[in-house]
Amino acid sequence: MITILYFASIREHMGKAKETVELTENITTVEALIRHLSETNSAFNQLCQSANSPLISVNQVFAEPSSPIVFGDEVGFFPSMTGG
Amino acid sequence: MISVQTSDFELEAEYTSLRNHAGDAGAIVMFTGLVREICTAQSDNPGDLDKTERLFLEHYPGMTEKQLEKIAREASERWPLLAVRIIHRVGELFPGDQIVLVATASSHRQAAFESANFIMDFLKSRAPFWKKQTSSAESRWIESRISDVDSLKRWRE
Structure with missing residues (x-):
C-alpha cells in the first residue's frame, strides 16, 4: 500500500x-502509478490532460516519471x- | 535554522539571534517579504488588478522543511556563510503582514547579499508553498510566474 x-x-x-x-x-514507477490513477479516477485523468500537469514527489523529494515506487511510499x- | 509557522516574527529578535550565532560576521543581510494588497501574479495586464483581502498559505509539512534545509545547505556550499535563518509563515495572512524572512551572515557583504537572493529565488520555485488569494470578487490559487522560474537560471554555472 x-x-x-x-x-x-x-x-x-x-x-x-x-x-x-x-x-x-x-505499479513500480511514478509513470505506472499515474497510468493506474488515470484509468481508475476520472478527476485524476482530467488533471493529466490539462496544460499544467502536476509536479510529483516521492517520500517528500521531487520525483520523475521513471522514479521507482515501493510499498509504504x-x-x-x-x-x-x-x-x- | 528553518521555521515554518503561523505566527509572526520579530525582526530585531531574529537579528540578535542570528548575530549571536554568526561569530565574527562582517555582514548580515535580512530580506523580509510582505503580503501586498495589489496582486498581479495572475495577469500581466494592469487592468486586471484585484485587491487582496487575504491570502491563505498552504504547504506540504515535512517536504517544505526538507526543501528549505536543502536550499540553505546549497547556499552554504556556494558562499562562506556563518549563519542562515529562514522563516516562512503559513495559514491566513492579510495585506501588510510579514510572510517570509531570509537572513544570512558572512564575513563580507557580497556573500551575504548574493546568498540571500539565491535562497529567495529557490524558495519561490522549489519549496512546496501555495498561495490562495481572496479578493472582493473571488478566491483563486495564484499561478507561478515564468519570471520566477527564469530567475533560477542565473545561478547556474
Missing part, C-alpha cells in the same frame, strides 16, 4: 487531500509552487 497526497488546487480538484492505493506488480501531487 502507498499513500497519495494532493495539495492546493489539485486537492480541491480531486475533492480529497489523501488516499491509499494498493500496489500491484504493475508517500507520493505527492501538486501544482507549481508560489511561496515567498
Whole structure:
C-alpha cells in the first residue's frame, strides 16, 4: 500500500487531500502509478490532460516519471509552487 | 535554522539571534517579504488588478522543511556563510503582514547579499508553498510566474 497526497488546487480538484492505493506488480514507477490513477479516477485523468500537469514527489523529494515506487511510499501531487 | 509557522516574527529578535550565532560576521543581510494588497501574479495586464483581502498559505509539512534545509545547505556550499535563518509563515495572512524572512551572515557583504537572493529565488520555485488569494470578487490559487522560474537560471554555472 502507498499513500497519495494532493495539495492546493489539485486537492480541491480531486475533492480529497489523501488516499491509499494498493500496489500491484504493475505499479513500480511514478509513470505506472499515474497510468493506474488515470484509468481508475476520472478527476485524476482530467488533471493529466490539462496544460499544467502536476509536479510529483516521492517520500517528500521531487520525483520523475521513471522514479521507482515501493510499498509504504508517500507520493505527492501538486501544482507549481508560489511561496515567498 | 528553518521555521515554518503561523505566527509572526520579530525582526530585531531574529537579528540578535542570528548575530549571536554568526561569530565574527562582517555582514548580515535580512530580506523580509510582505503580503501586498495589489496582486498581479495572475495577469500581466494592469487592468486586471484585484485587491487582496487575504491570502491563505498552504504547504506540504515535512517536504517544505526538507526543501528549505536543502536550499540553505546549497547556499552554504556556494558562499562562506556563518549563519542562515529562514522563516516562512503559513495559514491566513492579510495585506501588510510579514510572510517570509531570509537572513544570512558572512564575513563580507557580497556573500551575504548574493546568498540571500539565491535562497529567495529557490524558495519561490522549489519549496512546496501555495498561495490562495481572496479578493472582493473571488478566491483563486495564484499561478507561478515564468519570471520566477527564469530567475533560477542565473545561478547556474
